[in-house]
Amino acid sequence: MSFLTIKQVGLLAMPLLAPAVSALALSSWTHEGCHHEPLSHVRALKDKSTSSSGMCAGTCANFCAGYKYFGLEYGSECWCGNELTGGTFKVADNECNMPCSGGSGGAETCGAGDRLDIYVDNTWQAPSSPAEAGPYKHMGCHTEGESGRALNRIGFASDTNTPESCALACAAQPEHYNYAGVEWGKECFCAETIRGGDWAPASECSKPCAGNRKQLCGEGGRLNIYAAVLPAVAAVPRYTHQGCKVDAQHYRLLEFGPRTAADDMTASKCAAFCSAFDYFGVEFGRECFCSDAPTSDLAQVAAPEADCSFPCAGDGLALCGAKSRVNVYQKKAVVNPATVAGRWTYLECGVDVVSSRVLNQAVFHDAAMDLELCAQKCEDFAYFGVEFGKECFCGNTYTGTTAPASDCSKRCVGNDDQLCGAPDRISVYQKTPPA
Numbered sequence: 001m002s003f004l005t006i007k008q009v010g011l012l013a014m015p016l017l018a019p020a021v022s023a024l025a026l027s028s029w030t031h032e033g034c035h036h037e038p039l040s041h042v043r044a045l046k047d048k049s050t051s052s053s054g055m056c057a058g059t060c061a062n063f064c065a066g067y068k069y070f071g072l073e074y075g076s077e078c079w080c081g082n083e084l085t086g087g088t089f090k091v092a093d094n095e096c097n098m099p100c101s102g103g104s105g106g107a108e109t110c111g112a113g114d115r116l117d118i119y120v121d122n123t124w125q126a127p128s129s130p131a132e133a134g135p136y137k138h139m140g141c142h143t144e145g146e147s148g149r150a151l152n153r154i155g156f157a158s159d160t161n162t163p164e165s166c167a168l169a170c171a172a173q174p175e176h177y178n179y180a181g182v183e184w185g186k187e188c189f190c191a192e193t194i195r196g197g198d199w200a201p202a203s204e205c206s207k208p209c210a211g212n213r214k215q216l217c218g219e220g221g222r223l224n225i226y227a228a229v230l231p232a233v234a235a236v237p238r239y240t241h242q243g244c245k246v247d248a249q250h251y252r253l254l255e256f257g258p259r260t261a262a263d264d265m266t267a268s269k270c271a272a273f274c275s276a277f278d279y280f281g282v283e284f285g286r287e288c289f290c291s292d293a294p295t296s297d298l299a300q301v302a303a304p305e306a307d308c309s310f311p312c313a314g315d316g317l318a319l320c321g322a323k324s325r326v327n328v329y330q331k332k333a334v335v336n337p338a339t340v341a342g343r344w345t346y347l348e349c350g351v352d353v354v355s356s357r358v359l360n361q362a363v364f365h366d367a368a369m370d371l372e373l374c375a376q377k378c379e380d381f382a383y384f385g386v387e388f389g390k391e392c393f394c395g396n397t398y399t400g401t402t403a404p405a406s407d408c409s410k411r412c413v414g415n416d417d418q419l420c421g422a423p424d425r426i427s428v429y430q431k432t433p434p435a
Contacts, residue, residue, distance in 0.1 A: 027061070029057075029119040030119065032069075032119060033090050033093055033117075034096035034111070034117060035084070035089065035090050035118045036089050036091050036115060037073075037114040038085055038086065042085055042087070044071060044081075044084050044085050044118075045079035045081035046085060047067060047080050048063075048064065048067070048079075048080040050063055050077075050078050051076045051078065052076055052102065053076060053101050054102035055075065055077070055078060056101075056102040056103050056108055056110070057072060057117075059078065060110075064078065064080035067080040067082055067121070067124070069082070069083075069120055070118075070119050071111065071116035071117060071119070072109075072110035073112070073114075073115065073117075075099060075112075076101040076110070077110075077111070082124075082126075082127075084118070095112060096109050096111045098110055098111060098112045127206075127208045127209070127216045128215065129163065129215065130164070130215060133164040133226045134164045134167040134171065135167065135228055136180055136227060137226060137228075137230055139225045140309075141199065141200045141201065141202050141224060142181070142222070143197040143198050143199075143200050143223075144221045145196025146196050146197070149195075150195060150223060151180075151181045151189035151190060151191035151195075151225070152189075152191055153175070153189075153192065154173065154189070155187060156188055157187050158186055158210065158211070159186060161187065161188055161217060162182075162211040162212045162215055163182050163209070163226060165188070166182050166189075166190075167226050169190070170188070170190035170228075173190060176228070177190035177228075178193070178316050179225060179227055179311075180225070180226045180228075181218070181223035181224065181225045181226070182209065182224050182226075183207075183217065183218035183219070183221075183222065183223045184220055185207045185209060185210045185217045186210035187217075192315075193311050193315065194311050195263070196285075199322070204222050205217075205219050206219055207220075227311075231311040231318055231319045232317075232319060233308075233318065234266070234267035236268055238332055239329040239332065240332055241328070241329055242298055242330050243303075243327075243328065244305050244306075244321070244326070244327055244328075245294075245301045245302060245326050245328050246301045246303045246324065246325065247283060247301075247324050248324065249324070252289055252295065253281065253289075253295055253326060254281045254290060254326070255295045256292065256295070257274065257277050258274075259288060261286050261288065262288075262313070262314070263286060263313050265312055266282075266320070267282055267320065267327070270282050273288055274290035276389065277291055278291075278330060279291045279294060279329065280328075280329050281321070282312065282319075282321050282327050283320065283325065284320070284322065284323055285312060285320050287320075287321070294328070303325055307322055308320075308325045308326070308327050309322050310323075334417055336418060336419050337371070337418075340375050340429055341371075341372055341375045344371075344375050344430065344431055344432065346427070346428075347429060347430045348400075348402050348405075348428055349402070349404065349408035349421070349427055350385070350400030350403055350426050350428050351400060351401040351402075351403045352387060352400065352425065352426040358393075358395075358398060358400035359394055359395035359428070361396060362393070362394035362395075363393050364377045364391075364392040365392070367390065367413060369386065369391070369392060369412055369413050370412040370415035370420070371386065371418050373414060374386050374420075375429065378393075381394040382395070382397070383396070383428060383431070384428075385426040385429070386420035386426065386427050387420065387427070388420070388421055389410040390420065391420075407422055408420075408421045408427045409422050410422040
């Protein structure tokens with residue numbers, strides 16, 4: 001083939017080969033041929049566009065810098081995008097036969113009606129989410145809340161938006177917001193915790209940032225969320241974290257106890273709410289469940305710890321389960337003292353029944369019941385026993401049947417570090433004779 005002419009494109013002088021079509025070598029761009037717009041009447045390239053009476057390949061390449069593709073159409077139109085819309089198909093090069101409006105003597109063509117000269121950038125790399133944005137760390141892609149913004153304190157839009165600029169803006173607020181989220185390319189949101197929504201696949205946050213097309217800034221209804229302090233499992237005094245567990249709405253893992261939900265929920269707040277129970281669990285950021293026992297073996301419903309990824313609604317710094325995932329806590333084991341008030345010695349855990357009490361000479365109920373209070377109430381008797389957390393029985397004779405010590409597992413309502421029997425189980429103490 002012989003060179004017919006030399007055409008200036010941008011900063012590069014490129015030879016035009018016969019026939020004179022738009023397959024010009026534009027730095028890193030390669031001509032992919034002539035393509036037909038989809039017959040469904042959507043654009044092949046739809047991320048960005050412009051038109052000009054001075055359009056040529058170099059002009060369009062500059063305009064679409066940062067995109068994977070650009071396309072020239074109808075002589076004066078320039079279209080950009082990172083993917084070709086489904087239904088776009090290749091046709092013969094001679095169907096792209098309209099001279100570029102900014103060309104010289106018709107040597108360079110810029111598509112035609114419903115036809116595009118498509119170019120691809122050989123150096124293009126798919127945009128990604130940086131692991132860090134200023135002092136913040138990337139957590140993942142997240143949906144917006146069902147009834148409001150997932151990050152609902154402040155928000156703004158900027159044509160220079162990036163994860164870092166958004167994170168720095170959130171950190172600069174007087175509240176020093178822990179969470180920053182970028183959405184729809186140019187939007188930035190800040191909050192102290194995440195409210196509503198759910199984690200989504202990374203592929204759903206695919207919008208390049210307005211300020212840096214090599215980075216991702218969410219999508220419509222999707223945010224890339226960053227945290228200054230990544231939430232972690234909370235340490236709760238007198239409780240042991242049992243891990244992240246699978247939960248089901250129709251039959252809760254912690255089914256047999258009260259439950260609550262609050263926008264200021266934390267693990268400690270849930271522990272206080274469930275103080276009369278051996279287990280509590282936090283779920284979906286704001287939900288709290290109590291029970292004296294789980295409905296399933298915890299080992300059988302174990303979930304990956306990463307599944308419990310929702311920050312607690314109350315502080316944003318600790319983890320409170322997720323959708324159908326619950327962080328379960330169990331009270332640490334308690335061993336009753338061998339002696340109480342210096343004069344009473346632990347005897348055993350005994351079987352008791354309502355119809356025939358094993359200590360039947362006096363009975364007391366008190367919302368502040370503990371071992372010392374029952375010992376005081378039974379001062380004039382030889383035995384005292386505590387049952388069901390808040391019941392106290394006295395007697396001078398004891399004829400009960402021994403039960404396993406582990407059966408007396410109900411904590412005293414007045415002292416969470418003591419055991420006061422259980423349903424139909426009584427912790428029995430005997431008065432020590434004076435020396």
